[in-house]
Amino acid sequence: MKAQDLFAPIGVQDLAARPPLKLVYVAEAARMADARDDEQLAAVVGADAGCVAQNVYLHNRTSAGLASVVRGLVDRRRLAPALGLAREQRTAPAQTVGYPAEHA
Secondary structure, eight states: OOSSOOHHHHOOSOSOSSOSEEEEEEEEGGGOTTOOSHHHHHHHHHHHHHHHHHHHHHHIIIIIOOEEEEEOOOOHHHHHHHHTOOTTEEEEEEEEEEOOGGGO
């Protein structure tokens, strides 16, 4: 948890100015030693984040009545230092969670 406002670097898309929640998925690159290069690492990180995001989608829609969207355009250069991430930690796509437009 950070006390500062991190909404801007989390998503550069103007989907919603102030949603109730933005999730940021972070991967530990050191735990993915089988990835031979940055391209493979990005693929594994993206696939893992996609699985987590799908679970969030399913929970939000079926149990909580919330909506969510995965945001691939993340300002990683600003976000990583703002979150205090170590060099081996990589941000994956973020996910915005909020009320569907008809309830906003």
